[in-house]
Amino acid sequence: MRIAFHLFDLTDQSFKKVYFKKWHGNVPEFSDKKLAQEYWNERQAVDDISRLKKATSKRARTLAVRLEGKIE
Template sequence: MRIAFHLLDLSDKSFKKVYFKRWHGNIPEFSDKKLAKEYWNERQALDDMSRLKKATSKKARTLAIRLEGKNE
């Protein structure tokens, strides 16, 4: 399972999908799917998702945060 972050990039008005990689202090770090954090425990993923919902950015607007690969 991976956390996918769907966002609107305000710099070029494009839609993007990035994946949560890790926490750098209190700041989330994102990457492509290949380098994303792989969760084996759904509870840990949901904990990170609740923290990510509080994150804000001046460069992007969050559209959705989803857990991918849950049923695969």
């Protein structure tokens, strides 16, 4: 499972999806799906998801933060 970050990029007026990779202090780092952090259960991702939902940017607007690839 990976955390997908859906956003609207204000610089080029486009919708994008990036994946959470790791934290640099309080700043999240994003990458493509291949390099994204892998979570083995949903409880591990809950804290990161709640922190990412609070993230702000002058260049983009957050649309959704979701856990992808859930094991049912």
